[in-house]
Structures are given as structure tokens and as C-alpha cells.
Amino acid sequence: MEWEAVIGLEIHAQLATKSKIFSGASTAFGAEPNTQACAVDLALPGTLPVFNEEALRMAVKFGLAVDAEIGRKSVFDRKNYFYPDLPKGYQTSQLFHPIVGVGHIDITLEDGTEKRIGVTRAHLEEDAGKSVHDEFPGMSGIDLNRAGTPLLEIVSEPDMRSAEEAVAYVRKIHSIVTSLGICDGNMAEGSFRCDCNVSVRLKGEEEFGTRTETKNINSFRFIEKAITGEIERQIDLLEDGGRVVQETRLYDADKDETRSMRSKEEANDYRYFPCPDLLPIVIDDTYIDAVRGSLPELPDARKARFIEEYKLSDYDAMVLSGDRTLAEYFETVAKASKDAKLAANWVMGELSKMLNQNDTIIADSPVSAEQLGGLLERIKDNTISGKIAKQVFEVMWKEGGSADEIIEAKGLKQVTDSGAIEKIVDDVIANSSAQVEQYINAEPDKRGKMIGFFMGQVMKASQGKANPGQVQGVLKKKLDALC
Amino acid sequence: MFDKTLAELAQGLKAGEFSSVELTQAYLNRIKAEDSKYNSFITVTEEQALAQAKTADEAIAAGTAGAFTGLPFAHKDIFCTQGVRTSCASKMLDNFISPYNATVVEKFNAAGGVMLGKTNMDEFAMGSSNESSFYGVAKNPWDTECVPGGSSGGSAAAVAAQLAPAATGTDTGGSIRQPAALCGITGLKPTYGRVSRFGMIAFASSLDQGGPMTKTAEDAAMMLNVMAGFDKNDSTSVDREVPDYTADLNKPLDGLTIGLPKEFFMDDLDSEIAERTQAAIKEFEKLGATVKEVSLPNTALSIPAYYIIAPAEASSNLSRFDGVRYGYRCENPVDLEDLYKRSRGEGFGAEVKRRIMIGAYALSEGFYDAYYNKAQQIRRLIRDDYAKVLSEVDVIMGPTTPHPAFKIGEKTSDPVAMYMEDIFTISLNLAGLPGMSVPCGTVNGLPTGLQIIGDYFAEQKLLNVAHQFQLATDWHTQSPQGI
Numbered sequence A: 001m002e003w004e005a006v007i008g009l010e011i012h013a014q015l016a017t018k019s020k021i022f023s024g025a026s027t028a029f030g031a032e033p034n035t036q037a038c039a040v041d042l043a044l045p046g047t048l049p050v051f052n053e054e055a056l057r058m059a060v061k062f063g064l065a066v067d068a069e070i071g072r073k074s075v076f077d078r079k080n081y082f083y084p085d086l087p088k089g090y091q092t093s094q095l096f097h098p099i100v101g102v103g104h105i106d107i108t109l110e111d112g113t114e115k116r117i118g119v120t121r122a123h124l125e126e127d128a129g130k131s132v133h134d135e136f137p138g139m140s141g142i143d144l145n146r147a148g149t150p151l152l153e154i155v156s157e158p159d160m161r162s163a164e165e166a167v168a169y170v171r172k173i174h175s176i177v178t179s180l181g182i183c184d185g186n187m188a189e190g191s192f193r194c195d196c197n198v199s200v201r202l203k204g205e206e207e208f209g210t211r212t213e214t215k216n217i218n219s220f221r222f223i224e225k226a227i228t229g230e231i232e233r234q235i236d237l238l239e240d241g242g243r244v245v246q247e248t249r250l251y252d253a254d255k256d257e258t259r260s261m262r263s264k265e266e267a268n269d270y271r272y273f274p275c276p277d278l279l280p281i282v283i284d285d286t287y288i289d290a291v292r293g294s295l296p297e298l299p300d301a302r303k304a305r306f307i308e309e310y311k312l313s314d315y316d317a318m319v320l321s322g323d324r325t326l327a328e329y330f331e332t333v334a335k336a337s338k339d340a341k342l343a344a345n346w347v348m349g350e351l352s353k354m355l356n357q358n359d360t361i362i363a364d365s366p367v368s369a370e371q372l373g374g375l376l377e378r379i380k381d382n383t384i385s386g387k388i389a390k391q392v393f394e395v396m397w398k399e400g401g402s403a404d405e406i407i408e409a410k411g412l413k414q415v416t417d418s419g420a421i422e423k424i425v426d427d428v429i430a431n432s433s434a435q436v437e438q439y440i441n442a443e444p445d446k447r448g449k450m451i452g453f454f455m456g457q458v459m460k461a462s463q464g465k466a467n468p469g470q471v472q473g474v475l476k477k478k479l480d481a482l483c
Numbered sequence B: 001m002f003d004k005t006l007a008e009l010a011q012g013l014k015a016g017e018f019s020s021v022e023l024t025q026a027y028l029n030r031i032k033a034e035d036s037k038y039n040s041f042i043t044v045t046e047e048q049a050l051a052q053a054k055t056a057d058e059a060i061a062a063g064t065a066g067a068f069t070g071l072p073f074a075h076k077d078i079f080c081t082q083g084v085r086t087s088c089a090s091k092m093l094d095n096f097i098s099p100y101n102a103t104v105v106e107k108f109n110a111a112g113g114v115m116l117g118k119t120n121m122d123e124f125a126m127g128s129s130n131e132s133s134f135y136g137v138a139k140n141p142w143d144t145e146c147v148p149g150g151s152s153g154g155s156a157a158a159v160a161a162q163l164a165p166a167a168t169g170t171d172t173g174g175s176i177r178q179p180a181a182l183c184g185i186t187g188l189k190p191t192y193g194r195v196s197r198f199g200m201i202a203f204a205s206s207l208d209q210g211g212p213m214t215k216t217a218e219d220a221a222m223m224l225n226v227m228a229g230f231d232k233n234d235s236t237s238v239d240r241e242v243p244d245y246t247a248d249l250n251k252p253l254d255g256l257t258i259g260l261p262k263e264f265f266m267d268d269l270d271s272e273i274a275e276r277t278q279a280a281i282k283e284f285e286k287l288g289a290t291v292k293e294v295s296l297p298n299t300a301l302s303i304p305a306y307y308i309i310a311p312a313e314a315s316s317n318l319s320r321f322d323g324v325r326y327g328y329r330c331e332n333p334v335d336l337e338d339l340y341k342r343s344r345g346e347g348f349g350a351e352v353k354r355r356i357m358i359g360a361y362a363l364s365e366g367f368y369d370a371y372y373n374k375a376q377q378i379r380r381l382i383r384d385d386y387a388k389v390l391s392e393v394d395v396i397m398g399p400t401t402p403h404p405a406f407k408i409g410e411k412t413s414d415p416v417a418m419y420m421e422d423i424f425t426i427s428l429n430l431a432g433l434p435g436m437s438v439p440c441g442t443v444n445g446l447p448t449g450l451q452i453i454g455d456y457f458a459e460q461k462l463l464n465v466a467h468q469f470q471l472a473t474d475w476h477t478q479s480p481q482g483i
Helices: A053-065 A163-180 A218-239 A284-291 A299-310 A314-322 A322-337 A342-357 A369-380 A386-399 A403-410 A418-430 A432-441 A444-461 A468-480 B006-015 B021-036 B046-062 B103-110 B153-160 B177-183 B217-227 B271-284 B299-320 B336-347 B352-362 B369-388 B415-420 B425-432 B459-472
Strands: A003-014 A077-080 A090-093 A105-106 A114-126 A131-133 A142-145 A150-156 A193-201 A212-217 A247-252 A257-263 B039-045 B070-076 B114-119 B167-171 B186-189 B209-213 B259-260 B288-293 B394-401 B435-443 B448-451
Touching: A003 A163, A003 A218, A003 B153, A053 A150, A053 A163, A053 A284, A077 A142, A077 B039, A077 B299, A090 A114, A090 B415, A105 A163, A114 A163, A114 A342, A131 A212, A131 A386, A131 A418, A131 B394, A150 A163, A163 A193, A163 A299, A163 A314, A163 A322, A212 A218, A212 A257, A218 A247, A218 A257, A218 B006, A218 B259, A247 B394, A257 B425, A284 A322, A299 A342, A314 A322, A314 A342, A322 A342, A322 A369, A342 A386, A369 A386, A369 A403, A386 A403, A418 A444, A418 A468, A432 A444, A432 A468, B006 B021, B006 B217, B021 B039, B021 B046, B021 B070, B039 B153, B046 B114, B070 B103, B070 B153, B103 B217, B114 B153, B153 B167, B153 B177, B167 B177, B167 B217, B177 B186, B177 B435, B177 B448, B186 B217, B186 B425, B186 B459, B217 B435, B217 B459, B259 B271, B259 B369, B271 B288, B271 B435, B271 B448, B299 B352, B299 B369, B299 B415, B299 B425, B352 B369, B369 B425, B394 B459, B448 B459
Parallel strands: A212 A247, B070 B114, B070 B167, B259 B288, B259 B394
Antiparallel strands: A003 A150, A003 A193, A077 A090, A105 A114, A114 A150, A131 A142, A193 A212, A247 A257, B039 B114, B167 B209, B186 B209, B186 B435, B394 B448, B435 B448
């Protein structure tokens, strides 16, 4: 039997507005609990919501970026359910008339194949607060700072057939919302979250299987693992003659497995109805055109430009264009160093490695694009070698400072003085009589390889500062003169 | 002094006949001495009132006083008042001290008004008799064995018993006009959106509207001058210029056309109320008005439509009272569900629970179209009926209520009979139109009201019509025996 997975995703992107969607309270992350919750967010009696139009503009931007229908008249509905971190007892959302209708994006898989994924809709809604269960023994705390933060819920068609496709879709949506500047994309802080609807069916079947929904997965890696695991779980279940139960599941990253949270039978009847406290949002072509005019460069266009302008490979261009902050960082480095390939290698290599090791995102990189550009300039003009540059970069990361300052302070400037290089080479040859003997006795076409030993000795003696090109030339000349 | 209107008291203050502190103290003393008979106040704010009066006297002395400076009045206990218990006549909010002021409260404060206290009402404004109040029923000053009407029963009783020269009320299905009629005072429900709902504890958001309850139309105009206006905190308030509502009071009524809906004069209307209403119409004819019969064919549907829409909205609006953040919380909850069930079960009274259940049922999956959507369709029909009639006449008139005040306890076991008391008032809320009730006679010693209905934002016209009627008649100056 050959199985096929069917995957649809719901992504919650927190919109990067300064204030909440229906109140004037700040949306900044990380404040003391309940210090960013005003009377409206606390749902005090008598309070009323006032819609933040910035959230509308951001939602329309997204709609235009995924080539979607924009709702000329969208309406907020109330989704009623009780939970302590939902102060009003309902979430204000859009069920019947969302702001963004049917659209699509194109994803590229690792083998280069392209696939179009449908976007069913995207609607505006408010986030809930957070329940804190571990801080007060025997009690739960409620932090309402997040309550009322604007969310754009982006719902895909069930168009994906593998975890790889799902991750490519999520990455693309992530890349679009960050490029648009409407979401900071920070998955660890929950600004960008994903719920995965997964079902399996026999290949060739028309009908969908019973699906499960796995909630709130907060990294690309976990999305891949959660979906892969869930597909396997469902296939095992079906092959053992069981059946899949429609339910909500939670992904446990520590155990790398999903577990049941609640079944369909326990699901709420949300009693949706139009929110009588808010007027319908009516927008016209003039508004939409104005938003269209303000759209920044989108990832697809940027990727094409990177290939054209910087002669990057398809892969490098895709990686560097995907995230707006990363793309801007790369461009600054490329311009400063006047070597796009070198810039691409460093941004995707050394910088990414350090970001990963330190669990940091590009926006919080302690080394600025200007600093890195300055460093690459020194490689280009032979002030330092690539190897020394890595040392300088590490100092830069930990202690700050410009490349020139660090090179100066640590005395890392490359030795290009041919007199000084010749002296070191002479010392090395004098102290390596056995190796010199071998070199002389070797077949001339094997000597090239043997020169590596002497190179290493010279570089070591110069503490890596000797210009490798010069050393190579001097060594060859001097050794060959002995033969 | 206690039979003086706001307009007369304003003149007395201006002329220095008495100070605001003297006036306020006199009312406070009278409340203390007399209110045990009527139970019209839930909270008396003596200290704050005297402080406001003192400030008002200073403004009068400094020549910076406005039209309302120093005038005492009462707020229905549905308006949030900072630092003062705002109970909505519910056990649920018996312990709730509002940390903020409703916009209407702010406006009266800014105008120099003196709040004597907070008046009794039906719990969460749900009722037509004031019998659902957690604080006990307010009594009709014309016969203390009778109800004062509801939900703004305390405000109506306080004005009729001369415990306050005026009061605020709110009207969701007749809650200003019906108690005004039953207590022999003047009440105005403005156009939906004319008065801010911010800080007015919501019953049914698309129907609720605050307004004045006074001795005369002139006083109602003075109150509305303070209350009306756009509020950026209430998205459903209308951004439209506020006229001086006292400006047109003295316009003659020559050429006024009055529509009498035949559906308001059906067989089940109390014959004496029909007589008083017809007599009032005769007065208008004497003043130069012409009368024609009109039809509002969907009047009978207004009660069933209302009792879907209002409870539906209420079921959601009242979800915030969950025992988590403020208000009543049950003793020793064993878990979250227990906390919800018992806090709400013990905190809400029977009528409130009945409406929450009706509303939740009407919105539940599978019933939404049959109930909520159908009710909204009826609502549009009712609005269209009014639009058609109001294109042919200047105002519509009829009785405010089908019966005079009934005995306390008479209708408590029959909710539908109670709901039917609002048959003439409810359709206006569904349409969003303004309406007034003015005293037009007595039946067996109990007052009865004439309802005057106008087009959207025609409050000036209504006040003009009512004022001319009050210049020609003296029903509004009559007081209950012993007052």
C-alpha cells in the first residue's frame, strides 16, 4: 500500500503594530505581567473595542502579496468560549467575511521543483493572554499583556503532500510577512506560530482521510518533525486496522511526538455572530491601490534581482532573499566589501553559524552589516587572510569594534614585507633538513604536494600573518634552487 | 424647591438664590429621609456630591459656570463611575468599584454636574419592572405597591419622588420610556449612536442607548446637550455635529404631521390609555398639527425578533463576568469549571440567566440561521416600515405602554406577559430611532405616557414637539400624592 499525506496549515502571524488591535495598549514583548493590559484588554465592564487601522493596512499588504482577493467589506465576529486568558469570554475574529480571500504562493523544493499552494483566506483577530502554570504552586497566573495583540490567521488549502512541502510553504509565508514588515517573524517569542492539519489516504484516493490538528508549533524544524511523526502515526494506526480520530494534538518537542489534547466531541460550539461593537470595515480601490503602491520588494522579486545583480547561485539567492532583515544585511555587506560572492559566503557561513550557536536572530546580531563589510574589505585588500578574518570576526562578535581596530589592537596585520617573509622561509628551511632532503629526492611532479608542510611551518612561525600567496612563491623559488 | 425643574434650578443658581452646596445638601437630606419608601438609589455618593457642588459654586462665583454647572442629578447604576461601586444591580458586581468613568459620566463631570448617587435598575438592565434588581425592587411613587417600570426604574422613581431633579437612564427595548411613562416623567431615548456607550455596561450592544429622564422636555434638552456627541472610544457612536437641543423648543407646531400607526391602537390596548392618548393627539391638533393613520405592519414581530437579538448579544456580552478578574467569585472553587459555573450561577439572577440561555441557544450551531439571521431580517423589515412612514409624516405618536403600572409580583411568574409590556417601545430600538415618552394623563391614579417617535437624529424635533405639548398641558407637573 502506498500512502499519501494531505497537509493544510493555519499560520498565526502577530502583526507588528505598535498598539493592540482594539485598544491603545502597547504590544511590545517581554514586559512585566499585566503591565500592558488596559481597561479594554482586561474586559472591564462597559469597555468597547476601537479598531486599529494599521492592522487593516498590514492585512491588505499580505493579501496583495499572495495575489488574493481583498474583502471590500469585512466584518468582525465574536467567537465565544470561556478561558481564563480570554478576558471577554469571546475572541474577536473574522469568520463570515475575512479581509483576505483566495490567493496563492509558489514554493520551491530542495530538488528545484516548484509547486503552487493555495491560500484559502487570511483574517484579522485578537490574540489571547497567557496562562502561567508553574510560578504559583496550586494556582495559575494570568498574564494579559498579549491579549489583544493583532493576529493575521493565514489558512492554506490542503495542497501539501509532505513535511518538506509544508516547511517550504511556512518558510515562504514567513519570508513574505517579514519582507512586508508586517510581522517580526520571531517564532521563539510566538510572533509566528503554526497549526498543522494532517491526514493520510491511499495514493489515488479522492476522499480525504480523517484529519488531526497539531497546534502551536514554534520552529521550522519542529513543524517538519511534528508532521513527519504525525503522518507515521496515522499510517501505523491505519495499517494496524485502526482508525484516525478527529482531534486536536499537541507537539511535545522534548519527546518529539504529538499527543492528544481534545477530541472533536469535546470541541466548543463557538456561537459565532457579528460583533455589534464594531462597524464593518469597508475599503475601496483607492485604498487598495495606495497600499499596493507602498508594498516593498517581495521575496520572489528580490531573489531574481540577487541572481541578476550579484550573480548569486539560485540556492544562495533563495536563502539570502527569504528574510528581509537577512537580505538587507547581505546587501549592505556586499556593497561594503564590493564582493557579493564573498559576502554571501560569510553571511551564510560564519555569521549564520554564530547566530545558530548563540540562538540569536539576524536582527539581534552583535556584528552589524557595516562591521562585517569592513572586515571583508580587509580580506579583499590583503590586509588579512581569510583565516585571520575568522579570528577577527570572533573578537568582533564578543567584544565589538571595527575590523581595523581589532587588527591593529591584536597585531593581526598580514606580513607582506618580502624581506621578512624570506627570513622566516630561510629559518624554516634551515630547521627542516629531513623534509628538505625528501623534497630534493622526490620526483619533480610530487614536489608540489610536499610544499604544504613548509607552508604550514611558515604560517605557524608567522602566527598566520604571512601572506600565503607570497609565502608560496618564495618557498618554491628557494626549495627549487636547492634541487 | 424639590418641584423645580433643572431649568428653574439653573436660574436659581445663577441668580444666587441658593448655592449648589445648599441645593445638593437639600437633595441628599431628602434622599436620606424619603428613599426608604422607594428604594430608588443603590448608592448615594454624599461626599463626592458635596465636593462637586463646592467646585461648582467656585465656578459660579468665578463666572466660569456653564449651563449645567452645579445642577444635581443621579446616574443609573449601569454607568461606570470611577471610585464608586458600579453594580448594574447585580450580585455579580456588588463589589465592583470602577477604575474609570463612562464617557457620559466624564461629560457630566466636565459640565459641572453634581452626581447625587447611582439609581436602582433591573439587573443588567434586563426587565420591565425593576424586580430583577439584586437590591430589591424600586417602588412607584404614585403607588408603592406598583412597579416603577424598568429597567431604569430607580431613575424614574427618583425623579417622580423628587429625590433628584433628573437622572440618566438607558434604553435597550424601552427602558427609559416605559418607566418614564409609568412614573409620570419625561424620558428620551436618542438615536442609536448619538450618546456614547463607552463605560455603559453592555446589555445588547446594537440596541443600548443612554438618555435623559427628567420632569420636562426642556430639562431633557439640557441633559442631552451634555450627553450627546461622538466618542472615539465607541466605534458605533456617530460623528455628527451636536446641535443646541434647547434652541428649537419654542418653534410653533403649525403644519406638523403626526402619524398614528393603527397597530398601536389594537383591541388589547387598555381602553383608558387609548383615550388619554387620543386626548393628547387632540391637543396637538389644537396646536396646528394634522393627523393621519399610518401602518407599521411588522410591529407584532418586534418582540420575538428582539428576544432573539438582545439575548444573543447579552449572552456574549455577559461572558466577561466569569469570576476571574473582578466581581463575584464563588467560595472555594475546586477547579476552573466549578469556578465558572458557580460564580456565574450564584452571581447572576434568574432573569439574567434566562436571557443568557435563550441567547446561547439562538446562536448555537444549527440554529443560527433559523433564529439569529431570521431576527435580523425582521429587524430590517421593521426599519423599512419606519422609513416609509417617516417619509410621509414628521413624527409618529402612540401610547408608550399598553397598561399603566402593574402591581409588584403581578407578572414575575409570566416572563412573556412582562415582555409584552414593551410592545410599543421595542421596535424603535430595533430600528435605532429616537423616541420620547411624556406624561399625558392618569388611569386610576397612575400616570400614562404618550410616545413620540421621530426620524434618525430628529431629537430636536421631538423635544420641540414635547415642549409645546407641555406648554399646553400640565400632566407633567402633577406629582404623586404626598410629594
